[in-house]
Amino acid sequence: MSPVVRPRRLRQSAAVRRLVSETRTDPAQLVLPMFVREGATGPRPIESMPGVLHHDLDSLRRAAVEAVAAGVGGLMLYGVPEHRDAIGSGGTDPDGILNVATRAVAAEVGDAVVIQTDLCLDEFTDHGHCGVLAADGSVDNDATLLRYRDMALAQAEAGSHMLGLSGMMDGQTAAVREALDAAGRQDVLLLAYSAKYASSLYGPFRDAVESALQGDRRTYQLDPANRREGRREAVLDVAEGADVVMVKPASFYLDVLADVARESPVPVWAYQVSGEYAMVEAAAANGWIDRERTILESVTAIRRAGADAVLTYWATEVAGWLRNR
Structure with missing residues (x-):
């Protein structure tokens, strides 16, 4: 008998x-993370992330212009300082590398793209944690919030349109929102890294920022075993004033992403992190997978699970593919 229902007609x-x-996926739904290194005299490859660079200011400007020309919707900037200390002073220094880079990118591309900055202390502390430490060596949540408030004001003054709250401290969204509003900066957007998991997939990123991490971050990042907790964190951040909430990493946490997308009244983003990137690049370099198809499929999967935008190191390249198609 001939089948009556033929789903294959829709695939012919x-x-x-x-x-x-x-x-x-539209290019405008992609955000490009970028690393700028203090003291650099030219772009330098990051060994564990093939194709990703440590930029100096000149190459950062050029890469920003290239991304904007490709139609990328946002740039997320990370600073790699030459000197670090216990409280991450470089993060609040107007002449610190991240704030200098933000001014440079803002002058180069202006409002043609959403300029975003990582608001966290881990790149700037000599112990590598995302906050200041108490006497017993634990991360002091409330003392860290004071540092985040100061960082927020410095980054807003430098020209950041959106602050990426990635430290996973309790109350960080409310603390930063309060500081910005009190300073008359109600215009600055907050991207809350709400469901940020203590993942094994951050290794190449830590190479990229030359992390000095001692120990781990399991007392503040989420347990990979917990699904409901990710949704709970997103709900809390929305209540505290987040304009966008995010799930990180993306591909290993598509269930959490779908949960947050169903619940959230604000846009939901996902970060395709360094380990996700590095695994695909390594497999493609060995000829085990089709690189372009795998990259596009991975971004599509993240969008399909509910992400309104995707942070990915392939953003400029994927945007070019999408426009050409």
Whole structure:
């Protein structure tokens, strides 16, 4: 007997498949993370992240212009300082590398893209933690919030449109929002890294920022075993004034991403982190997978799970592919 229902009719040609596609990605839904290194005299490859660079200010400007030309929606800036101390002074110094880089990018591309900055202390502390330490060596949550408030004001003054709250301290969104509003900076957006897990996939990133981490971050980042907790953190951040909430990493946490997307009244983003990037690049370099197809499939999966935008180190490249298609 001939089947009555034939789902394959909807797959018979590229034109039909394109017309009925349930998930689409636009270049404007991509955010490019970028690293700028203090004292650099030119761009330098990051060994564990093939194709990703430590920028100096000139190459950072050029890469920002290239991303904007490709249609990328946002740039997330990370600073790699030459000197670190216990409280991360470089993060609040107007002449610190991240704030200098933010001014440079803002002058180069202005409002053509959303300029975002990482608001966290880990790149700037000599112990590598995301906050200041108490006498017993633990991360002092409330003392750290005071540092975040100062960082927020410095980054806003430098020209950041959106602050990426990645430290996973309790109350960080409310503390930063209060500081910005009191300073008359109600215009500055807050991206809360709400469901940020204590993942094994951050290794290459820590190479990229030359992390001095001692120990681990399990007392403040989420347990990979916990699903409901990710949704709870996002709900709290929305209540504290987050404009966007995020799940990080992306591919190992698509269930959490779907949960947060169903619950959140604000946009939900996901970060395709360094380990996700490095695994694909390594497999592709060995000829085990089709690089372009895998990259596009990975971004599509994150979008399909509910992400309104994706932070990915392939942002400029993927944007070019999408525009060409």
